[in-house]
Amino acid sequence: MIQQFIDQAPIFFTLNNGLYWLRALMTTLSMALIGCVVGFIFGFVLVYFRTSPIPWLLPLRALLIAYVEIFRRIPFLVLTFLILFASRGFGFQLSLFWVACVTIVLIATAYIAEIIRAGIEAVHRNQWECADVMNFSRARTMLYVIVPQSWVFIVPPAFSYFIMFIKETSLTSQIGTMELMSAGKYFNSIGISPLMAYGTCLLLYFALSYPLTRLGRRIEVRLKNRFKGNMATLRASDQ
Amino acid sequence: MSYTLQWGVAFDYLPYFLGGALVTLHLTFLGFLAGLIIGITTAVAQVYGSPLMQRTANIYVVFFTNTPSLVTAFFIFFGLPEFGILLSPYLCILINLALNAGAFLADVFRSGIQSVKTTEMEAAEIMGFSLFQKVQYVIAPHIAKTLYPPISNLYIIFILGSALASIFGVEELTGRAFNVDSETFRSIEIYTIAATIYVLMTFAASFALALVGRYVFRVKARMF
Amino acid sequence: MTQLEINGLFAEYSPSLPILEDVSLKIETGEIISIIGPSGSGKSTILRVLVGLLHPSQGHVIVNGTEVNYKSPSALKSMRDTMAMVFQQFNLFQNMSVLRNVMIAPLKIKKEPEAEVEARAKEYLEIMGLGEKFDAYPDQLSGGQQQRVALARALALRPKILLLDEVTSALDPEMVNEVLDAIRVLSTKGITLIIVSHEMAFVREVSDRVIMMDDGKVVEIGTPDEIFTAAKTQRCRDFISNIIQH
Ligand SMILES: Nc1ncnc2c1ncn2[C@@H]1O[C@H](COP(=O)(O)OP(=O)(O)OP(=O)(O)O)[C@@H](O)[C@H]1O
Ligand SMILES: [Mg+2]
Numbered sequence: 001m002i003q004q005f006i007d008q009a010p011i012f013f014t015l016n017n018g019l020y021w022l023r024a025l026m027t028t029l030s031m032a033l034i035g036c037v038v039g040f041i042f043g044f045v046l047v048y049f050r051t052s053p054i055p056w057l058l059p060l061r062a063l064l065i066a067y068v069e070i071f072r073r074i075p076f077l078v079l080t081f082l083i084l085f086a087s088r089g090f091g092f093q094l095s096l097f098w099v100a101c102v103t104i105v106l107i108a109t110a111y112i113a114e115i116i117r118a119g120i121e122a123v124h125r126n127q128w129e130c131a132d133v134m135n136f137s138r139a140r141t142m143l144y145v146i147v148p149q150s151w152v153f154i155v156p157p158a159f160s161y162f163i164m165f166i167k168e169t170s171l172t173s174q175i176g177t178m179e180l181m182s183a184g185k186y187f188n189s190i191g192i193s194p195l196m197a198y199g200t201c202l203l204l205y206f207a208l209s210y211p212l213t214r215l216g217r218r219i220e221v222r223l224k225n226r227f228k229g230n231m232a233t234l235r236a237s238d239q
Numbered sequence: 240m241s242y243t244l245q246w247g248v249a250f251d252y253l254p255y256f257l258g259g260a261l262v263t264l265h266l267t268f269l270g271f272l273a274g275l276i277i278g279i280t281t282a283v284a285q286v287y288g289s290p291l292m293q294r295t296a297n298i299y300v301v302f303f304t305n306t307p308s309l310v311t312a313f314f315i316f317f318g319l320p321e322f323g324i325l326l327s328p329y330l331c332i333l334i335n336l337a338l339n340a341g342a343f344l345a346d347v348f349r350s351g352i353q354s355v356k357t358t359e360m361e362a363a364e365i366m367g368f369s370l371f372q373k374v375q376y377v378i379a380p381h382i383a384k385t386l387y388p389p390i391s392n393l394y395i396i397f398i399l400g401s402a403l404a405s406i407f408g409v410e411e412l413t414g415r416a417f418n419v420d421s422e423t424f425r426s427i428e429i430y431t432i433a434a435t436i437y438v439l440m441t442f443a444a445s446f447a448l449a450l451v452g453r454y455v456f457r458v459k460a461r462m463f
Numbered sequence: 464m465t466q467l468e469i470n471g472l473f474a475e476y477s478p479s480l481p482i483l484e485d486v487s488l489k490i491e492t493g494e495i496i497s498i499i500g501p502s503g504s505g506k507s508t509i510l511r512v513l514v515g516l517l518h519p520s521q522g523h524v525i526v527n528g529t530e531v532n533y534k535s536p537s538a539l540k541s542m543r544d545t546m547a548m549v550f551q552q553f554n555l556f557q558n559m560s561v562l563r564n565v566m567i568a569p570l571k572i573k574k575e576p577e578a579e580v581e582a583r584a585k586e587y588l589e590i591m592g593l594g595e596k597f598d599a600y601p602d603q604l605s606g607g608q609q610q611r612v613a614l615a616r617a618l619a620l621r622p623k624i625l626l627l628d629e630v631t632s633a634l635d636p637e638m639v640n641e642v643l644d645a646i647r648v649l650s651t652k653g654i655t656l657i658i659v660s661h662e663m664a665f666v667r668e669v670s671d672r673v674i675m676m677d678d679g680k681v682v683e684i685g686t687p688d689e690i691f692t693a694a695k696t697q698r699c700r701d702f703i704s705n706i707i708q709h
Contacts (some may be wrong), residue, residue: 124553126550126552126553126554127553127556127557129516129550130553130554130555131556132514132515132516133516133543133546133547133548134543134547134568134572134620135540135543135544135568135572136568136572140571144556144559144567144571145556145558148558149556149557149558
């Protein structure tokens, strides 16, 4: 095994291969980033309508609840295939990269919507009432009062989901997007030992995920410190 | 070009799919159970262990929580035979699931242990509880309240994650969907049915977990 | 002139469990009215109906001669334009500085010019004794300071009617007086004040009239002297003597 490693090292560690891995890494990262950013925006819109008090929006609200409940319960792999075949079957010529992005958006929207909803609910009810009495519209209350306060509850878990999606994208190698996992498979297929090919893969995923996890913790601590007093009032209200 | 949906063919395979769902369920149940044991052990090692044990436990957790389980599954699947260990795909996936679940659960248990340590234990200390009483009155209820919900959530996530077993030829729900797809080419219908079964299955699991939580651990879990 | 009139008001949080039953009141412009009564008697509920947080199931609310149509958002809006309310707790927007809290509604909702709003906000904060605290955040203030900011914020809306719901009951005793002092300042400004309070000495001192409530009904209305020394109903006498003893 060691001998094989030494033999293959000169073939494997070349500039071209390095660029190949870098491209794969960027693909992984951009899929997760696009998916989560769009999912975040959609999640907000979804929650905004889901919590709307307007009576005739009731059917829409039911639909949105169903969406959230369903899309948090479909495996990423299964949904990837479904989107791939559905887009082909119904004549949308999506590239594999975009098939993966759409899949992530669909699932991330559902997950992040739940996070956002919980974050918004964690803000004290009186903040709504104060704004109401001062004639704030619902949109303005959200914008000026509620969202800035729920940030501390939303950002840390949403960031964890982003990291989770970076790892989930490895499954899109099954439909052939050229991301990290596919790169590992490619090098394995041209004769590089699996230990070296998938080991590199593993290291690169780790190199993405671990610093981001640490960053996420730092962000969490920062936000909590900023909102320390606010958290105290929230705790008092729980009693 | 437009695809015409034909549900009949796919529905013929419903019993086969449901059999697959059953495989998914016992695979994840066993894997998660093993994960619970690994998780508790790791968390205890992280908090109470010698420096070496703490280090090892930390490395294990950091490694598995920061790498995709698909990649670790590849290592187990292709790596173990290198050492002359030949296991069935089912067992390989089971091990991978247990190791991954163990790492995530260790995180949950560790924060649980640490929160007990700092708050209620002081009170129990002052009231002069024996060790057994501490476990009974302080630790167990605390764990039930704060740990049960995230653990149930993780179980659902691992049911969904177990779909990757299909890549290694395990004939669980997704694996069987692959099989039927390659026979019938009714891809959209087949994956829709598989997705629906996953939705129903995880709903059932959530419901069962909520019931257990309510009657065993007295946790008032919110279903939605 | 009658500024606010409530006729045969019924209100409830859940159907068929009336919290307010047949409440009728008339309040003159510039009057200072206090509402007293045991916990759960519906004092807050009246205020919540007046600012449209709760819609009445029966009865009329007439503000400045126009009946409020609770079904119409624009009618609610214009009613709220004439009123401001300070709650018991969690009044201030936690994500904004003191000055921003006072400025936000006039600036963003009423669209008044920024310079003017800022000058006014600073003036009211000075009146409330918070000249040093413009840039502080709510979590850096004591409870009493927070309530005084809330009063300044309510004033900055230039309401015709100001509703105060037990603004001192969540405070430590030593902070109660600073807030009551602030309300005393208000009481000389000619704004109609509706005060819900358990501070009986204060109520007696500042009010023009006192309303005693029990179990969702108005038990008695009278001048402070009438209510505190010569109440006509037994219920009111019991309540007063109970409170005074404590
Ligand atoms: N949001 C609500 N939902 C349901 N019932 C409520 C709600 N708020 C108040 N109530 C009920 O309405 C009744 C009157 O409440 P209200 O808050 O008006 O009393 P109060 O006179 O202000 O009492 P306190 O002095 O304790 O503030 C109480 O029985 C209370 O339980
Ligand atoms: Mg009240």
